Amino acid sequence: MEYSIKEVSEKFKLSAHTLRFYEKEGVLPxxxxxxxxxxxxxxxxxxxxxxxCCMRVTGMSLEYIKKYVELCILxxxxxxxxHQMILSQKEIIEDLIKEYQDLLNVVNWKLQYYDNxxxxxxxxxxx
Numbered sequence: 001m002e003y004s005i006k007e008v009s010e011k012f013k014l015s016a017h018t019l020r021f022y023e024k025e026g027v028l029p030x031x032x033x034x035x036x037x038x039x040x041x042x043x044x045x046x047x048x049x050x051x052x053c054c055m056r057v058t059g060m061s062l063e064y065i066k067k068y069v070e071l072c073i074l075x076x077x078x079x080x081x082x083h084q085m086i087l088s089q090k091e092i093i094e095d096l097i098k099e100y101q102d103l104l105n106v107v108n109w110k111l112q113y114y115d116n117x118x119x120x121x122x123x124x125x126x127x
Contacts, residue, residue, distance in 0.1 A: 001042070001043055002040045002041065002042060003040070003041040003042075003045075003046065004038065004039070004040070004041070005019055005020075005038070005039045005041070007041075008041045008045075008046065008049065011046070012049055012050070012053055014049075014053070019039075019049075020039075022049075022052060022062075023039075025062060025066065026066050026069075026070075027052060027062050027065050027066045027069060028045070028048060028049065028052065028069070029045075029048065029069065029073060031045060048069060048072070051065075051068070051069075052065055052069075054089070055068070055089060058089060058092045058093055058096065059092070060089070060092075064085075067085075068082060068085050071085075
């Protein structure tokens with residue numbers, strides 16, 4: 001299947017400018033073009049963009065992502081290095097999840113406090 005830059009932009013919530021920038025910087029391999037010169041994205045391209053987005057959300061540099069994509073292009077002999085890079089990515093995500101879980105615990109504790117206070121005020125008002 002083929003996708004336009006607009007479709008890819010909407011799917012990943014990235015601007016067309018960002019997609020063109022990723023391609024220019026070599027983070028996203030060269031995208032095929034149709035007979036009119038418009039970019040045409042394949043399912044394989046979408047998979048790469050998905051990984052790029054995931055890595056960017058966790059704060060990875062474009063240089064690091066570019067290296068990962070280059071290793072993918074080189075083939076299966078780079079699997080051990082790519083595995084290590086994705087393992088590092090997983091650890092970063094797990095740390096973020098723990099951090100957010102801790103924040104959620106604080107927010108839940110505060111909500112419970114307010115719920116209890118409102119219940120006490122309602123009980124007091126009836127008496």
